[in-house]
Amino acid sequence: MSENLKQQLQLLEEELSHRLERITSDLTSDHSADFAEQVTERENDDVLHGLQLETAAALTQIRQALRQVEEGTYGICESCGEEIGAERLKVMPFATRCIHCAE
Numbered sequence: 228m229s230e231n232l233k234q235q236l237q238l239l240e241e242e243l244s245h246r247l248e249r250i251t252s253d254l255t256s257d258h259s260a261d262f263a264e265q266v267t268e269r270e271n272d273d274v275l276h277g278l279q280l281e282t283a284a285a286l287t288q289i290r291q292a293l294r295q296v297e298e299g300t301y302g303i304c305e306s307c308g309e310e311i312g313a314e315r316l317k318v319m320p321f322a323t324r325c326i327h328c329a330e
């Protein structure tokens with residue numbers, strides 16, 4: 228397994244960790260005293276919540292992929308044991324399941 232890939236995953240992990248921290252601190256920041264502002268902020272929070280969940284899910288996948296790189300099982304579907312395929316990994320380097328199992 229190439230070191231490049233591991234580096235790529237580690238960079239992604241770092242980037243997403245930072246993003247998650249930023250989102251979390253945005254979510255916990257104080258709300259405005261103005262009611263109209265609060266409504267906007269709350270809508271904004273909903274978007275942030277979605278982003279937070281998405282980012283956390285991606286992070287979990289990346290960490291799983293990193294573990295697979297270390298164990299030498301990277302690129303193998305964790306559900307069916309088949310190869311995930313180079314094309315899919317190129318698009319989604321942190322995919323841990325093949326396209327059939329992911330659907």
Ligand SMILES: [Zn+2]
Pocket residue numbers: 304305306307308309324325326327328329
């Ligand atoms: Zn599969």
